[in-house]
Amino acid sequence: MWLIVLYDLPTNSKKERKDAARFRKEIMAYGFKMFQFSAYIRHVSSREHADACKKSIRKILPKEGFIGMLEITDKQFEKMELFYQLVKKPVPNAPIQLTLF
Numbered sequence: 001m002w003l004i005v006l007y008d009l010p011t012n013s014k015k016e017r018k019d020a021a022r023f024r025k026e027i028m029a030y031g032f033k034m035f036q037f038s039a040y041i042r043h044v045s046s047r048e049h050a051d052a053c054k055k056s057i058r059k060i061l062p063k064e065g066f067i068g069m070l071e072i073t074d075k076q077f078e079k080m081e082l083f084y085q086l087v088k089k090p091v092p093n094a095p096i097q098l099t100l101f
Contacts, residue, residue, distance in 0.1 A: 002077045003050050005032060005040045005057060009065035019062045026060045047071070 005027055009020040024040075030053060032040035044050045050071050061067055082089045 001044055001047065001050060001074060002072050003032075003042050003044050003053050004035070004070040004072065005042075006068040006070065007038050007065060009038075009062055009067075016064065019064070023060060023062050023067075027057060030056055 007023070009023065010016045011020050027040055028034075030042070032042045035041045042053065044053060054069050057067075057069065078091050080091050082091060
């Protein structure tokens with residue numbers, strides 16, 4: 001499944017810009033990649049892993065702004081249509097999962 005973090009943080013003052021940059025850097029340290037400005041994604045192996053990621057993000061939330069977290073399945077993610085300058089682009093592949101028996 002995929003975990004998506006969407007945010008809209010204030011950047012009017014120097015402190016707000018610093019807080020927004022800190023939040024972005026910290027979610028990137030958790031393995032999130034930029035999908036669009038203020039929208040970051042990460043592939044997670046299970047709902048439990050997604051819950052652990054969300055718990056970690058809750059600990060670093062800035063005091064101001066709006067943050068949303070969304071879980072979607074691989075199947076829902078692959079149905080997304082992406083366009084860049086009106087040219088259709090392929091949806092990024094999910095990382096290959098290692099299965100141990």
